[in-house]
Amino acid sequence: MNALTIRQITIKESLIGRTAFESTGSFLPVSTVNMVKASDAVLLGSVGANRTTDITYYPGPETALLKLRKLMSSSINLRPIKHYDSINTSFPNDNLKGTDILVLRELTSGIYFGKPKIVRKTYAQTKATSLEGVDTMKYSESEVRSIAHVAFKSARNRKKKILSVDKANVLESSKVWRSMVLEVSKSYNDVRLWNNYIDSAVIEILANPREFDVVLSGNLFGDILSDQLSIVSGSLGMLPSASLGFNGKGLYEPVHGSAPSLTHKNLANPIAAILSLAMLLRYSFHLNKQASMIDNAVVSVLKRNYKTSDISNGKRYVSTSEMGDLIASLIRTI
Numbered sequence: 001m002n003a004l005t006i007r008q009i010t011i012k013e014s015l016i017g018r019t020a021f022e023s024t025g026s027f028l029p030v031s032t033v034n035m036v037k038a039s040d041a042v043l044l045g046s047v048g049a050n051r052t053t054d055i056t057y058y059p060g061p062e063t064a065l066l067k068l069r070k071l072m073s074s075s076i077n078l079r080p081i082k083h084y085d086s087i088n089t090s091f092p093n094d095n096l097k098g099t100d101i102l103v104l105r106e107l108t109s110g111i112y113f114g115k116p117k118i119v120r121k122t123y124a125q126t127k128a129t130s131l132e133g134v135d136t137m138k139y140s141e142s143e144v145r146s147i148a149h150v151a152f153k154s155a156r157n158r159k160k161k162i163l164s165v166d167k168a169n170v171l172e173s174s175k176v177w178r179s180m181v182l183e184v185s186k187s188y189n190d191v192r193l194w195n196n197y198i199d200s201a202v203i204e205i206l207a208n209p210r211e212f213d214v215v216l217s218g219n220l221f222g223d224i225l226s227d228q229l230s231i232v233s234g235s236l237g238m239l240p241s242a243s244l245g246f247n248g249k250g251l252y253e254p255v256h257g258s259a260p261s262l263t264h265k266n267l268a269n270p271i272a273a274i275l276s277l278a279m280l281l282r283y284s285f286h287l288n289k290q291a292s293m294i295d296n297a298v299v300s301v302l303k304r305n306y307k308t309s310d311i312s313n314g315k316r317y318v319s320t321s322e323m324g325d326l327i328a329s330l331i332r333t334i
Contacts, residue, residue: 003331004290006281012039016068017047017061017258027064036071041284043277044068044253061258069107074243074251076147077105078154078279079226083209086302087234087311091206099210099232102158104151105222106144107243110173111137112219139173139218144180146246151216152188161213163194165201165221177218202228230255235310237269240276242283250284252276266319269308271298274327297330 014032021027027047036042047061083089083099114136122132148164155162164181166174178195185193196204198221205212205225209232217225230236239255254272262268274294282291306326309317318326 003328004281004293006287006290009285016044016064020064021061027061028067033071036068039249041250041252041280042068042072043273043280044251045273046254046256046258069243069251072243072249072251073108073245073247074249075106075108075246076150076244077103077107077222077226078242078244078283079103079105079239079255080275080279081209081226081229081232081239083232084234084238084299084302086305087238087307088313089231089234091231096209096232100158101205101209101212101215101229101232102154103215103217103222103226103229104147104154105226106139106147106218108219109139109143110219111135114138137171137173137220139176141176141180144177145184148181148184148216150244151214152184152191155191155214156188159213160191161194162191163196163201163205163212163215165196165198165215165217165225167197167221168195169197173218181216198224201225205229206231226255235269237272237308237310238275240272240274240279242276242279244283248284250280252280252284266321267309268320269310270320270324271308271327274298274324293331293334294327296334297327300330301326 012035014035015023015029016032017027020029020032023029024031044065047065079102081099081101081103083096085097089096117135119131119133122130151162151164162185164178166177168174168178181193181195185191198217201215201221202225205215206228209229215225230239233239236256237254241253241255243251243253254276256269256272259268275298278291278294281287281294301323306318306323307315308320308323
């Protein structure tokens with residue numbers, strides 16, 4: 001932010017997750033909640049704990065993230081998936097060149113939040129015989145319409161193509177999803193729409209990712225898709241995200257976790273967090289010029305062959321702080 005010299009934004013910091021718990025006894029302290037309520041946007045660092053050693057923190061700092069999303073009414077997750085020519089991946093780079101996909105995932109409904117959600121005993125002749133787990137996948141017309149409009153408006157500013165992912169051949173909720181997306185599409189004649197099932201969609205996108213633009217999906221399928229597509233960028237450390245609410249507020253964070261094994265080693269890749277800041281400037285404050293300055297600086301640093309350990313392919317790499325300084329210095333020259 002200092003490199004961008006933006007004076008009209010006030011920056012405040014607060015605690016969340018393990019650090020907050022150690023200081024206050026809460027993963028999401030009241031002071032943080034109050035600060036979030038008073039803010040226009042939140043840039044979040046990763047939360048998490050080492051599951052093999054941090055038994056004290058069970059069920060875990062991640063509970064704070066779910067509460068924060070609910071607090072901010074974050075109902076739409078945007079995850080840009082880009083390929084950088086200077087980063088080698090397990091895919092042939094020729095197949096990835098020019099890939100620029102925006103995954104829009106519905107974030108607050110579907111099977112993760114549907115009720116009933118329960119583990120219960122089953123009975124035969126009054127005797128408990130086994131356990132069964134019940135999850136409910138449910139979508140309303142209004143929920144699908146809302147995110148579909150966001151997807152089509154996003155596509156209008158890109159390549160004007162949308163792939164909507166569902167399982168309408170077997171799931172009733174997906175039938176509602178597909179019918180509502182088709183209905184909304186009638187208001188956007190300039191945008192081309194495809195519908196596909198989740199299993200076929202994953203294969204088709206990975207086979208030819210650069211042919212796709214906006215990918216629209218429900219909560220479960222979006223979770224699967226966005227994680228699978230991370231291979232296009234070469235590392236989770238390259239993937240930013242934005243979770244937006246219809247109240248105008250946004251929560252911005254890197255896709256990756258907290259990587260406890262890298263704590264205090266100055267080795268983590270900061271690019272996902274830096275690109276998340278660019279998304280914050282673009283979506284919450286409409287500072288497209290400054291957001292593009294960050295995006296361009298990241299591309300320039302990578303082209304100059306500066307890379308962190310996760311994308312260096314075993315070759316020489318720079319530290320977390322060095323990568324941040326390199327990007328900041330290039331922003332000042334753009």
